[in-house]
Amino acid sequence: MNDKLNFETGVKDALPTVFGYIGIGLAFGIVGKTSGLSVLEIFLMSLITYAGSAQFVMVSLLLVGSSIPFIMLSVFLVNARFILMSTTVAQYFRQDSIWQNIGIGTLLTDESFALSMNKLNFTNHRLAPSWFHGANLVAYLTWALATAAGGILGNLVGDPKAFGLDFALVAMFIGLLYLQMITDRSKAFGFQVVMVVIACALMYGLTIFFSDNVALIATTLIGCFLGMVVEQWRSR
Amino acid sequence: MAITMKVMWAIIGCGLVTWLSRVIPFVLVKNFYLPKWLIRYLSFVPIVIMTALIMENIFTHHAGSLPTVNLDNLLATVPTFIAAIISKSLIVIVVVGIICMALIRLVL
Numbered sequence: 001m002n003d004k005l006n007f008e009t010g011v012k013d014a015l016p017t018v019f020g021y022i023g024i025g026l027a028f029g030i031v032g033k034t035s036g037l038s039v040l041e042i043f044l045m046s047l048i049t050y051a052g053s054a055q056f057v058m059v060s061l062l063l064v065g066s067s068i069p070f071i072m073l074s075v076f077l078v079n080a081r082f083i084l085m086s087t088t089v090a091q092y093f094r095q096d097s098i099w100q101n102i103g104i105g106t107l108l109t110d111e112s113f114a115l116s117m118n119k120l121n122f123t124n125h126r127l128a129p130s131w132f133h134g135a136n137l138v139a140y141l142t143w144a145l146a147t148a149a150g151g152i153l154g155n156l157v158g159d160p161k162a163f164g165l166d167f168a169l170v171a172m173f174i175g176l177l178y179l180q181m182i183t184d185r186s187k188a189f190g191f192q193v194v195m196v197v198i199a200c201a202l203m204y205g206l207t208i209f210f211s212d213n214v215a216l217i218a219t220t221l222i223g224c225f226l227g228m229v230v231e232q233w234r235s236r
Numbered sequence: 237m238a239i240t241m242k243v244m245w246a247i248i249g250c251g252l253v254t255w256l257s258r259v260i261p262f263v264l265v266k267n268f269y270l271p272k273w274l275i276r277y278l279s280f281v282p283i284v285i286m287t288a289l290i291m292e293n294i295f296t297h298h299a300g301s302l303p304t305v306n307l308d309n310l311l312a313t314v315p316t317f318i319a320a321i322i323s324k325s326l327i328v329i330v331v332v333g334i335i336c337m338a339l340i341r342l343v344l
Contacts, residue, residue: 001266004335010304015327016325016326016327016329016330017326017330018249019331019334020330023334034275035296037243037255038238038239040238040239041239041240041243041244041247042305044241044244044247045247048248048251048328049247049250049251049254050251050254051250051251051254054254054258058247058250062242062325063241064245067244068242068245068249069249071246071250072246072247072249072250072253073293074255075250075253075254076253076257079253079254079257079258080257081258081285082254082258082261083260083261084255084278084281084285085281085285086257086258086259086260086261086262086280087261087265087270087278088264088278088279088281090261090262090264091270091278093262093266094265094266098263098266101262101263101266102259102262102263103261104262104294105258105259105261105292106255106258106259107260108258109284110289112297113282114282114286117282123259127292139246151292158319162268163334163338164312164317164334164335164336164337164338164339164340164341167308167309167312167316167333167334167336167337168330168333168334169289169293169310170309170313170316170333171305171312171316171329171330171332171333171334171337172326172329172330172333173286173290174290174313174316174317174320174329174333175316175320175326175329175333176286176326177286177290177323178317178320178321178329179285179320179326180282180283180286181283182324184316186279187273187283190296192283195280195287196283196287197285198284199283199284199287199288199291200287200291202289203287203288203338204295205299206281207291207292207295207297207303208297208302208303211297212296212297215288215292215293215297215340216285216289219284219288219291220281220285220320221286222279223279223284223287223288224278224280224281224284225285226280227280227283228276228277228280229275231276235245
């Protein structure tokens with residue numbers, strides 16, 4: 001990664017993340033197809049809803065015949081973390097037009113969020129809309145095409161898991177987390193290790209009582225609060 | 237290539253809900269100053285949320301019992317993490333992760 005913030009660099013910086021979208025996108029397409037969705041429905045869901053893991057939730061709820069309001073509520077809960085990520089990213093675009101802001105927010109993903117947080121450490125804490133649009137568009141198009149491809153392949157291929165592609169997403173987050181820890185100089189490395197340990201403990205503890213998605217949001221809300229407390233205590 | 241009405245409404249409704257969660261914060265932050273404590277609070281979002289997303293793939297929730305370990309993912313996490321320390325390159329980390337997972341599934 002370098003300090004360039006143009007569209008092309010955004011596209012280039014996002015390339016390592018496409019494996020994650022392809023792996024999970026193919027899996028989603030196959031799951032969607034085998035759950036009775038048409039390829040067109042899968043493609044439109046990826047283009048319009050564009051909600052990653054929440055799309056799996058939609059398919060499983062549609063399959064058991066849940067009502068539309070209930071499906072919407074579930075999707076909102078699964079994606080509530082976007083409120084925190086968008087608020088974090090938006091601070092870097094206050095000077096840009098409202099349309100640029102809406103454009104960035106519309107296609108924001110976990111991956112482009114994590115990527116942008118890494119990028120900050122190379123650009124003296126600046127981001128630019130064109131860079132973000134580049135990274136977001138790579139993600140959007142790859143996701144839509146991968147899910148449609150998965151739908152077309154449908155029952156033809158076996159389990160996409162056999163090729164290890166589903167792990168691409170986890171591997172990417174491991175990479176982005178580690179790179180974030182070694183490049184973010186606003187927080188000491190040791191302190192960041194402490195934060196990772198706290199987040200792991202919270203996530204495990206909360207997963208005992210709550211579903212993964214609720215645990216994820218609760219971990220983020222409580223973890224950030226504990227981070228503030230520990231930071232305050234360290235600076236005494 | 238059929239689209240049922242129900243699926244279409246689900247796609248539109250969920251799309252709206254997701255879009256609003258993504259965009260409203262941008263509109264609010266653009267128009268209002270965030271208090272200092274909130275900016276400090278948000279500075280922990282990246283590290284906490286990335287850790288939680290990784291953990292979500294390693295442990296699975298079960299109602300009424302302890303979370304179970306996803307052994308494949310846990311095993312593949314170790315070489316992937318080592319690849320991160322050695323290479324410091326996202327593309328290398330992801331490729332090592334995929335290959336390790338394919339090998340683990342082949343053996344287990």
